[in-house]
Amino acid sequence: MPEGILCNKKMVDTKEQLDALLADAGGAQYYKEMKQLDVDSDALWVTIQKSLKSRLKTWLEICAHCGMCAESCFYYTANNRDPRQVPSYKIQSTLGELVKRKGKVDNTFMQVCMDTAFSKCSCCTRCGVYCPFGIDMGVMFGYLRGLLFSQGFTPWEMKIGTGMHRIYKAQMDVTTEDWLDTCEWMAEEWEEEYPGLKIPVDKENADILYTVNAREPKHYPQDIAEAAVLFHLAGENWTVPSEGWEETSLAMFAGDWAACKMQVENVYAAMDRLKPKRMVVTECGHAYRATVIEGPYWAGLKSGQPPVESFHYVEWVAEALRTGKLKIDPSKKIKEPVTYQDSCNYIRNAGLADIPREIMSYIAEDFREMTPNREHNFCCGGGGGLNGIGRYREARNIGMKVKRDQILATGAKLVIAPCHNCWDAIRDMEEIYHMGIKWSFLKPILIKMVEVPEHLKPRDEG
Amino acid sequence: MFKKILFATTASPSCDHAARVAFDMAKRYGSELTVFHVLGIPSRGFSQFVKDVRTGETVSYNDDYLEWVKEEIKNTYAKQLKMHENCTIEALTGIPHTEILRAARKEDADLIVMGSTTREENEGTYTYRNIAGSTLQTVTKAARCPVLVIGRPAASFWGGFSDIVFGTDFSRAADSAFMFAYKVAKTLGCKLHLFHACDISGVHAGKLLEQYEIEDNLRIAREKIRKMYVPRMKGFDDYEIDVWEGIPYVEIVKYTRERSADLIVMAHHTREPSPEKALLGSTLEQVVLRATCPVASVNRPDKVIDL
Numbered sequence: 001m002p003e004g005i006l007c008n009k010k011m012v013d014t015k016e017q018l019d020a021l022l023a024d025a026g027g028a029q030y031y032k033e034m035k036q037l038d039v040d041s042d043a044l045w046v047t048i049q050k051s052l053k054s055r056l057k058t059w060l061e062i063c064a065h066c067g068m069c070a071e072s073c074f075y076y077t078a079n080n081r082d083p084r085q086v087p088s089y090k091i092q093s094t095l096g097e098l099v100k101r102k103g104k105v106d107n108t109f110m111q112v113c114m115d116t117a118f119s120k121c122s123c124c125t126r127c128g129v130y131c132p133f134g135i136d137m138g139v140m141f142g143y144l145r146g147l148l149f150s151q152g153f154t155p156w157e158m159k160i161g162t163g164m165h166r167i168y169k170a171q172m173d174v175t176t177e178d179w180l181d182t183c184e185w186m187a188e189e190w191e192e193e194y195p196g197l198k199i200p201v202d203k204e205n206a207d208i209l210y211t212v213n214a215r216e217p218k219h220y221p222q223d224i225a226e227a228a229v230l231f232h233l234a235g236e237n238w239t240v241p242s243e244g245w246e247e248t249s250l251a252m253f254a255g256d257w258a259a260c261k262m263q264v265e266n267v268y269a270a271m272d273r274l275k276p277k278r279m280v281v282t283e284c285g286h287a288y289r290a291t292v293i294e295g296p297y298w299a300g301l302k303s304g305q306p307p308v309e310s311f312h313y314v315e316w317v318a319e320a321l322r323t324g325k326l327k328i329d330p331s332k333k334i335k336e337p338v339t340y341q342d343s344c345n346y347i348r349n350a351g352l353a354d355i356p357r358e359i360m361s362y363i364a365e366d367f368r369e370m371t372p373n374r375e376h377n378f379c380c381g382g383g384g385g386l387n388g389i390g391r392y393r394e395a396r397n398i399g400m401k402v403k404r405d406q407i408l409a410t411g412a413k414l415v416i417a418p419c420h421n422c423w424d425a426i427r428d429m430e431e432i433y434h435m436g437i438k439w440s441f442l443k444p445i446l447i448k449m450v451e452v453p454e455h456l457k458p459r460d461e462g
Numbered sequence: 463m464f465k466k467i468l469f470a471t472t473a474s475p476s477c478d479h480a481a482r483v484a485f486d487m488a489k490r491y492g493s494e495l496t497v498f499h500v501l502g503i504p505s506r507g508f509s510q511f512v513k514d515v516r517t518g519e520t521v522s523y524n525d526d527y528l529e530w531v532k533e534e535i536k537n538t539y540a541k542q543l544k545m546h547e548n549c550t551i552e553a554l555t556g557i558p559h560t561e562i563l564r565a566a567r568k569e570d571a572d573l574i575v576m577g578s579t580t581r582e583e584n585e586g587t588y589t590y591r592n593i594a595g596s597t598l599q600t601v602t603k604a605a606r607c608p609v610l611v612i613g614r615p616a617a618s619f620w621g622g623f624s625d626i627v628f629g630t631d632f633s634r635a636a637d638s639a640f641m642f643a644y645k646v647a648k649t650l651g652c653k654l655h656l657f658h659a660c661d662i663s664g665v666h667a668g669k670l671l672e673q674y675e676i677e678d679n680l681r682i683a684r685e686k687i688r689k690m691y692v693p694r695m696k697g698f699d700d701y702e703i704d705v706w707e708g709i710p711y712v713e714i715v716k717y718t719r720e721r722s723a724d725l726i727v728m729a730h731h732t733r734e735p736s737p738e739k740a741l742l743g744s745t746l747e748q749v750v751l752r753a754t755c756p757v758a759s760v761n762r763p764d765k766v767i768d769l
């Protein structure tokens with residue numbers, strides 16, 4: 001049963017293993033080893049029998065092959081209606097076969113499954129809305145990814161990502177020290193313009209526990225500063241946890257369910273320890289889904305709810321604007337045509353469709369809807385981890401054409417995307433297709449237009 | 463005076479002049495020098511690919527590549543490195559301005575030295591300037607320590623500083639810039655030129671000034687300099703005060719040339735938070751583009767106080 005040094009069925013639990021993976025440029029050795037990797041059919045079948053619950057089983061069985069899901073999938077339309085991109089075909093030819101053959105499949109088949117699960121489906125769950133039986137490929141492919149992961153068939157970056165979660169409790173190598181240092185740094189840097197600005201750490205019983213995406217301390221620390229400024233101006237009693245600050249879950253994209261559990265329990269532990277009134281997640285879609293929607297199940301919470309009531313950032317913004325905690329200077333509203341990217345992960349998973357429209361009504365003069373929108377919105381093309389995987393970059397770029405055309409049709413010059421993944425995908429889209437648009441999170445836009453209360457202004461100069 | 467210098471470089475020819483100044487200064491003032499290079503921008507979320515800062519190409523980032531880049535930097539600065547051994551080379555991936563500021567903070571640098579491409583000189587187009595607005599813009603605005611920017615080929619450093627021009631707009635940030643200019647002048651025995659340009663471009667005022675109004679303004683500004691800065695230069699008398707009228711950046715550059723000064727000190731003071739709009743918009747950046755000597759941007763008192 002040959003297992004590679006890098007590509008194998010083992011979990012990445014040590015820094016040495018992680019470094020070895022990182023040292024493999026582009027995953028060349030990893031994918032070479034994958035070609036030799038044996039499939040443990042017995043183990044696979046045992047896992048399937050244990051984990052394939054009635055819902056998924058029924059879904060596989062009742063699919064009527066009616067093809068009504070075809071048009072719903074952006075991969076299908078972006079690829080000239082290629083029949084191999086029909087959702088039901090994609091899942092029946094992979095997971096369906098796997099179950100039918102009772103796990104007796106070979107290496108080549110597993111690689112086909114991996115390629116399909118990661119380059120033909122972003123787990124956006126749009127097809128589920130259109131199937132008369134509610135069959136949801138996003139959920140099915142998520143499950144398939146888990147089976148693949150247990151057998152070592154996962155993209156190189158995914159293996160690295162889960163390793164990061166297992167070692168650093170974050171999707172990137174950000175240590176507790178790095179995190180705290182970044183918070184301190186950002187408070188220092190912005191304090192001059194916003195006197196009294198603090199980023200309180202581990203404050204107990206705060207009204208808001210704020211948690212982020214590891215990319216923020218790693219590459220975009222100003223995002224943390226901007227959140228701090230807005231909380232400060234809104235007069236919130238808030239805090240960040242020293243441990244359990246990371247909301248994202250590449251482990252969820254990879255199907256490493258044990259790491260998902262570890263990751264989310266870390267956040268829940270912070271809630272238990274600090275007893276905040278509620279939790280607010282930064283502008284990230286999959287982080288919200290991982291911690292607020294799926295997390296409780298991974299952590300085995302009977303209530304199906306996180307220990308503390310949890311909100312997406314858009315919910316906090318809408319509330320702050322509605323209640324007047326944040327006041328917009330009307331002359332600074334966005335004048336140019338602007339559109340909004342509904343993130344699948346909190347549109348279809350949590351129904352947060354009205355909230356962003358409410359926000360736009362406060363901040364934009366010329367808001368333009370994409371068509372279709374809300375629960376029917378298309379994935380940006382970068383969901384399900386597809387943004388970060390080199391092997392499937394081309395497929396992703398093709399998939400992005402749907403969102404590109406949607407955006408262009410609005411005539412908007414600015415796209416607001418309160419989701420790190422969507423933001424990245426739109427940026428890439430602009431780089432590849434030169435659409436002449438800009439894109440932004442909510443925070444920097446709000447900072448430019450909110451009124452600073454008199455007592456919080458910096459003292460006059462000169 | 464400059465114990466720790468952080469030289470932030472793209473390691474491309476556009477930084478050659480800055481490199482000369484950084485190494486010369488480090489040698490002359492016995493400073494520890496860190497040659498700091500952000501080699502790639504990790505733009506793909508958790509992806510392991512980065513965009514090479516110099517070529518704009520996507521490369522797979524790992525230790526080998528990192529070593530190769532460091533080797534490249536060593537070769538680029540081989541001559542200088544031989545002359546000045548108290549030097550560390552660091553390279554990493556990230557968003558350039560974030561990593562430069564983070565490193566300066568971590569190392570407690572007294573001075574950041576940076577290059578800046580001028581418009582004519584478009585080599586290394588995919589340099590720091592193009593990324594996330596402007597690296598220069600963000601670093602000069604946010605850095606706790608002075609930032610020395612070298613914009614043009616002629617802006618080299620021959621034999622230390624002798625004449626320093628302090629250009630003021632009387633803002634609070636300019637206060638820190640003054641302290642820096644004064645302390646450098648005093649410590650290194652330079653002549654200090656306290657300079658203000660009354661803006662008569664009319665753009666801001668929306669009206670043209672009468673000659674007598676201009677003259678009034680000049681007198682008031684001169685008085686202001688005398689009141690604000692002179693009392694703080696205890697016992698130091700090698701200074702002169704000048705107030706000209708015109709477009710501030712043009713006047714500062716002209717004045718500097720006329721006095722054959724070799725360092726301009728200013729605050730990078732702008733309330734415009736959008737790097738796109740402020741790109742090349744501020745007086746400081748215009749001065750950087752045009753001056754034939756290094757320009758120090760000082761916005762904060764932190765590192766200036768204990769100089």
Ligand code: SF4
Nearest residue numbers: 073121122124125127
């Ligand atoms: S979940 Fe989304 S990407 Fe996947 S098959 Fe369905 S519509 Fe297509």
Ligand code: SF4
Nearest residue numbers: 063064066067069131
């Ligand atoms: S719409 Fe539903 S039932 Fe019809 S083919 Fe698609 S998955 Fe099967």
Ligand code: SF4
Nearest residue numbers: 285343344380383421
């Ligand atoms: S990246 Fe954005 S649009 Fe795409 S699946 Fe995720 S949330 Fe949806």
